[in-house]
Structure formats: C-alpha cells, structure tokens
Amino acid sequence: MANIIIVLILVALVGYGIYSYVHHLTHGGGCCGERDAAAKKVKVEDHNKAHYPHTLVMGVDGMTCQNCQRHVENALNVMPGTWAAVDLAAQNVTILTKDEADEDAIRQAIRDAGYLPLRTTSKV
Template sequence: MSTIIIGLVLSAMAVCSLRLSALRLAGGCSGGSGQPYIPKVKVRDRNRFHYPYHTSLKVSGMSSGNSAVCVENALNSMEGVWAKVNLLNEKVSVYMKREVDEAALRIALKDAGYAVSRETEYGAAEL
C-alpha cells in the first residue's frame, strides 16, 4: 500500500514539473525560447519634466533581467509612455505624457504575459 502511495506522489510531482517546464519553454520573455538577449524598446524623450503623469504598478511574474526588459518594452511601445522596472520590488514606474487609463496598462502587460497584482499609486508626477 505504501508503495502505491509513494508512486502516486512521485507521479503527481512529475506531472507538475512537466507542466511548469512546458510553461517556461513556451516562449515569452523568460529566455526559454532560446533567446538570451531581448533588445530594449528605447524611449526617445527621457526628460521626466515632459511626463506629468505617473503611476507605480506591482507586477507579478518578473524573475530576471529579460522579464524586466519585456515589461518595460510592453509599456514603452505605447505612445507617450516611459516605464522603468525595479526588479527587486517587482514594481514598474510608469511616466506618461498624457493620462493613460490603468486598464490599457494592464492589457499591455497581460499581452506580454504578466499580471498587475495591484496598483500602488496613480496621479501627477512628482518632479
């Protein structure tokens, strides 16, 4: 009986490991697709005084430099948006030239494979 239980536990662990590996290898920004370097989307205007709106978002799922680049790229590709990631805190600071709906930011991050766990602040940028 104990052999059957141990076998079931090992089988369950193997299935979980395979599913996790499949998710990592599915591509995305983790580098699992064999892409060690992801080029950054560069923001032309890096003067904070030109970005009167600011928000900080808590983004779950960032685990590497590639993840941070993907999150920044997803937001920096939006017009009038400049994003900077703090990987240790899993936060992204988003500076905007015009007020951008939080839902649009969430959709851009969701399309990149990340989720906003909560909004920390939203409003005018402190200069």
C-alpha cells in the same frame, strides 16, 4: 531474465536523462527564454522626464529576471507617451505618462507580455 529487464529500464532512464540535459542546454529552459538572445531594449523617443507629468506605480507578478524586466518595459515603452521602468526587487513598474494614464491599456500590455498586473500602489 529479470536482470535484463532491470538493465534495460536503467539504460532507458539514463538515455532519457542525457537527452533532457542536452535539450535543456541547446534549447534553453528556465525563465522566459533566458538562453535566447536578449530582447532589444525599446527606448523612448523623449528622454526629458519633465515631459511626463503623470506617474503610476503598479505591481507586476511573474517577473524573475532581467529578461522579464525588459519584456515588461518594452511592452509599455512602445505605447505612445509612456516611459516605464521596472524595479525587479520590488516587483513593480513605474510608468511615466504625458497624458492621464489609461490603466486598462497598461494592464492589457502587461498581460500581453505574459505577466500579471497587480494593484496600483500610487498614482500621481
């Protein structure tokens, strides 16, 4: 009788393991939807960097992949007069703005994208 119970428990564990593996393959897992289609990159309308005299470099926590990079850049590039570029290795974002940067709005946009804005490392 004990052997039957042990076999049933093992069958249930193997079944759950197979289900979890298949679910991970079909529905994704890991970082920020890496198995989902990549978000379309939001491009700024004005590509002339001379039109962006203000620069702000801010740390961002929680970015681990290129999808994270694109999410943060998109969240900032939709803001008027803003051009953002993420440095994933340095865990920061460089934000070029046409007018004086509104740090509170930038921090909120990063939070809304699902990441944690850290200290501002430089402001020019």
